[in-house]
Amino acid sequence: MNRGKDEFRVERLKAEMRRAGLDYLVLRLGENVLYTTGYWPIFGASAAIVPLKGEPSVLYVEGEQEFVADTWVDDIEAYPFFNLQTLANPRKSITDWLKRKWQTKGYNPQGKIGYEGDFELVASNNVAAEARVMAPSSLRAYQETLPDATWVDASAAIRASRIIKSPIEIELLRLACELCGIGYAAAREIAEPGVKESALSAIIESRIHEVGVGYKGVRRARGFCFAMSGPNSFWSRRPFCIDSDRHAQAGEQVLLELDTAADGYHNDLTRMLAIGQPSPRVQEAWGVINEAVDAALAITRPGTPCSELNRVSMDVIEKRGWGQYFYHHVGHGVGLQFHEPPTLHPASQEILQPGMTIAIEPAVYVKDWGGMRIEENVAITADGYDLLSTYSRAL
The missing domain is CATH 3.90.230.10 (Creatinase/methionine aminopeptidase superfamily)
Structure with missing residues (x-):
């Protein structure tokens, strides 16, 4: 169900980003994608970019169309998780998307980007028997995609925003x-x-x-x-x-x-x-x-x-x-x-x-x-x- 844009948590998160000096967030955990976009991923292989200025972008797994409809975000894009030609590689799909978004949106390649580096306890995916988290190798791939940016752990800022509910x-x-x-x-x-x-x-x-x-x-x-x-x-x-x-x-x-x-x-x-x-x-x-x-x-x-x-x-x-x-x-x-x-x-x-x-x-x-x-x-x-x-x- 699309409950509409939650302005309360949008503004609260932006305030925490400003306090932490963050220009962007790159989010992988389903719970944080939900928090920032209204879309709760099924499979856990989706991602969101949240800029301090402007609206977020969402990348989701092809097949989750009816669920991504719950988002208040307009900029959404699907990718095929697997096919018969290539092995599943969500990391590459996400890095390609990051590179494309930084170019098409005119984002600062030298900006300060926050990521979820300190979420040891995570909510399960909607497919509750498994949970996907961002591995160190994924972070390295993102850093190599945007090498001039400053990447910092934004976990504290995200938690500070989340602790007060809308x-x-x-x-x-x-x-x-x-x-x-x-x-x-x-x-x-x-x-x-x-x-x-x-x-x-x-x-x-x-x-x-x-x-x-x-x-x-x-x-x-x-x-x-x-x-x-x-x-x-x-x-x-x-x-x-x-x-x-x-x-x-x-x-x-x-x-x-x-x-x-x-x-x-x-x-x-x-x-x-x-x-x-x-x-x-x-x-x-x-x-x-x-x-x-x-x-x-x-x-x-x-x-x-x-x-x-x-x-x-x-x-x-x-x-x-x-x-x-x-x-x-x-x-x-x-x-x-x-x-x-x-x-x-x-x-x-x-x-x-x-x-x-x-x-x-x-x-x-x-x-x-x-x-x-x-x-x-x-x-x-x-x-x-x-x-x-x-x-x-x-x-």
Whole structure:
């Protein structure tokens, strides 16, 4: 869906380019092509040129015509990724395009060009099993194509622009949260003693994809869910989650970690699900974490240090006698990736600003019993926050 030109992020990016002294950006990562043009590449072999003065240009893989129609950019060009005459060589196609654009657009061959040199964590392509990144050899090829230019890593400038979301971006994250709710509701349909963890994950992912494609104008939607039951949910304390063939038992809790993408924007949401009547300990832990979430939300407003959200959540958990089970910081930003700045960590120096979108996720994890985590996604407003994740926290 073409949502029109996002002037907010165009102007914000140009401001960061001016601050960094950049004349141009050459972008390869799908998430940054989306951010700067409105077009989310399918295959990950597209590119964008963003000049400080003037409009961007897009090079896309032949076959993605219906998706490049989402861009607000007029200067678009296709190239064949493969044919029967030559081997696929997107690097050459992109370098030829760069040379051609610098000539036809009259760009300064001695300008300062920014590239994505420090994106170690990247969002996956729409073809989620693979991700394409710019290799050092690609950068060398671009430098050889424009040898008189000054090439600099622009990652910091790009991130500084991306950390504040436009109204269009916030609405896409809201849609991703709505799709999470649809997935969670599907899980409740089969949440009975004996249900397999992977079955819960599967029905959530299936329902999000089934309903999400076409939902309120969303063209592409995917959910990535991991259901961890009973003692298995302890292991969600790790930097990743993974489900298994374990069958949940009556009275246990299931931790449902769910990341959903709506047209390239990713949220990060966790809900807890009780199998039958939750045990007293499950109910107690849920109450503690629910209170910790509310404590963090109570101070979520512009000007609040990100570290404070961590502190107030931890204070609640410690006062309720669960402090020894508090393992990790309470959140992070969401957007083009489902983990991005800012970080809600005790050592964070970041301050909440209007337009930031964050996930708040205090948790406790007890070995041989399990974990309890509740996560909310919010957008920081001028005087507080806008709750994007409205699905019930109830067990």
